[in-house]
Amino acid sequence: MPRVQLPAVTPKHRVWNKGRIIGQKRPLLPKQVWAIRARLELAGNLRDLALFNVAIDSKLRGCDLVKLAVIDLMKDDRVRERVSVVQSKTKRPVQFELVENTRDSVAAWIKSPEMIGSHFMFPSRFHERPHISTRQYGRLVRDWVVATGLEPSGYGTHSLRRTKAAEIYRKTGNLRAVQLLLGHTKVDSTVRYLGVELEDALSIAEGVDM
Structure with a gap:
């Protein structure tokens, strides 16, 4: 009896991004930064408050922050x-400032019992890890965003990296300054990262009277 060749059937896999918002994560607005900060202060969560404040000020990637x-x-x-720290991705140093509010939260966290004998700023609660992982950091960011009433699929760890940079660009229009603060090697990367468009450039130009 001759064999019947059946057509190949390709199994259907669930699309990984189904139902998710794809693209760059949004930066936080100043009022959202203050809302998250206020919640962490009221909860007395010293570690998360220091982590959040340093993340905003440093503009570091998650892998360098943790x-x-x-x-x-x-x-x-x-x-x-x-x-000043050396970035893992580019192997180049990047500098950032810590404002007074951030310095106060870092000082309070450093003095807490959880930090006794710790080499890292944000030690892991798991003995096999010296510091929190980027995945754990991502979960914390999600918790902060959800607690503030924001849609978590639109935000992530890069939201915190972009927040202060986006605000600096909005107020100054100085791409070169933002490039240096983010540690980008090319200004083109900064343009793409901030999502700068022609409308942004025209708005800045309109504010300059020669």
Whole structure:
């Protein structure tokens, strides 16, 4: 009896991005930053408050943020006003400022019992890990966003990296400054990262009278 060749059937896989918002994650607005910060302060969550504030000020990628050491932010028992770290992705140094509010939250966290003997700023609660993972950081960001009433699919760890950079660009229009603060090697990367469009450029130009 001859064999019947059946047509190949390709199994249907669930589309990974079905129902998700695809594209760059939105930066937080100033009022959203203050809402998250206020919730963490009221909850007395010293670690998360310090992590959130440093994330906003540093504009670091998650992989660099979670690996910050105490010595990176502290000198002579004082929190540094300016910090320089080498980025994992580019192997190039990037500098950032820590405003007074952030320095206060870092100082409070450093003095807490959980930080005794810790080399890293944000140690993991799991003994096999020296610091929190980028995945854990992502879960924390999701929790903060949800608690503030925002749609979590539109925000992520890059939202915190972009927040201050987007606000600086909005107020100054200085792409070169934002490029340096983000540690981008090319200004084109900064343009794409901020989602700068012609309308943005025209709005800035309209505000300049020669």
